[in-house]
Amino acid sequence: MTSVREWFDSGRHAVSERWHNGPRWMRWALIAAVIVFFYALPNREFYQWLGPIPTTGSNFGHVLFTVSIYVLLAVGLNIVVGFAGLLDLGYFGFFAVGAYTVAVFTSPSSDLKTLWPWMLALPLAIALTMLSGVMLGTPTLRLRGDYLAIVTLGFAEMIRVAATSSEFLKGQRGFNQIPHPPGSYPDGKPIFGVLDPRPYYWLVLTLIILVVIGVQNLNRSRVGRAWIAIREDEDAAQLMGVPTFKFKLWAFASGAAIGGLAGALFAGKQNFVSSQNLELLNSIIILAAVILGGSGNIVGAIVGGGLVAYLIERFRGIEFFGIELYEYRFMLFGLVLVVMMIFRPQGLVANRRRAAEFKDRRKEVIVGG
């Protein structure tokens, strides 16, 4: 076991070494290749050569869309948990705010009857999610870690209960006929239709790239440094001049905005939003994905979010000694998590600035100095 791990670690080390010391063009070429691969992935002509990778139980294009939404969510949550070290257990609540905002303003089943196009509701959805992040964060971010976890958990649950029981939010009946994103092919057929999931996936993929560029810009600035400093030692950060509350609120708001974006995209494809989309489990899955991938690391979040969402879908339709694996997906998932935490607590893609949140509680109390 140890030798396998050593072998694995040394291999990973060599890769990272080559990555960081190799010429710049090589890095860009590799990134470009990965991007091209993922744009090509939903085409049958391409994925039929990929052996067992395409899902068997469900349409691969739809699966890829779901996976991409999870990746977007993981990138957003990584800002909050990974960078700023704020334990947010209700991140999916922001997804819900985004999806429901779109639903309420565009769907004919909404009481508002505004019937906006999707494109008009999108910026509003992002703005409202951001606002809800600020409203949730303002009273709670002054508290220390554990309280925040509980309050965020309560927030997501509150949204779910509101969606289930409020007349305005339509409960399980939900909102239907939510419009799709705009755009049509030269022959007049809409790009974003009902049958072909690929354009939606490509749209999310493109947005992921833009979001990652933005997050990376923040990460390499005063803002990112403030986040990490807060995570590592909040009091020391403040004593070095970091306005900690302000930057925690920004982490929360930017994370929320990305969650809202994901929710709006989901609503735009799904056509239908109801309280059944809102399970507590989703928050946990995304959090687990971020930690699994390597908290505090953008690449880690992408890998974690993608892998978790993909594997859960991959189990669909697979039988193992007569047992439908999909039924046991969360048990297997939990098992993987436990194993990971034992053998590789820093996540799949290890990070130079590994999260100290989980290993170090010293900063909870300031003593002596």
Add this chain to the structure above:
Amino acid sequence: MGETVQKPTVPEQAGPPAAESTAVTREPLLEVDHVTLRFGGVVALNDVNFTLYKGEILGLIGPNGAGKTTCFNAMTGIYQPSEGEIRFRGERITGKKKHQITKMGMARTFQNIRLFPEMTALENIQVGADAHHKTSVISALFRLPRHRREERDGLEKAERLLDFVGISGRMHDAARNLSYGEQRRLEIARALATDPVLLCLDEPAAGFNPAEKEELLQLIRRIRDQGVTVLLIEHDMRLVMGVTDRIVVLEFGKKIAEGLPAEVREDHRVIAAYLGVPDDDVA
């Protein structure tokens, strides 16, 4: 006792000529005005009263548990005094946020090193340099000119400070991988990056061997020569005597002496406090 301090002289122990040329102006920088601080029943600071003047190196000494660190914590806004107040550059700092006090020009290091362990040495200092930066989140998101300018300035400053404290070679190493002595130096560099008027050092030489202590002494003098006032907590009497212009002595939260190093060294209460005479007749 403070009145006896008319004209601080150079500490008599051999020091570099730099220390001699510094004339201490009598402009108050920090006034600790009859501060009392209680933790439940414990009186950590009891009516402590002293003034720090611009340009000097003031030593704050006292046996374990005397309240030295607590005094730093009260100054930097971690604790609020139960009674009395603290003024910095003529302004009350009671009730101000920690980062605001830092922006006013007070910086500190910690007795138990508190760097950002997963960040590199360079990044640690950049955080300090960011204290005076104004780049907004939007500006950073789109890499606007202000972000680029401040980023360049901060980087330059951080490199200069790494060089100043003598750890340029460790620039890209995570702070937790630095040696103990390097971490202490990095803490000083990080504090200096906030452009302090007053630098508070909490036992910066703890755990150092004599050679390292001597180097640190030189560093503290160089910092003062750059126009930074220094407040130094230190256990090592020889080090304190060698570098400070004046000394304040605390015991059980009370100030028991204040004066020139030579005076303080002769003070029978200080000797008693350090040797434990009053409680211990055996001596």
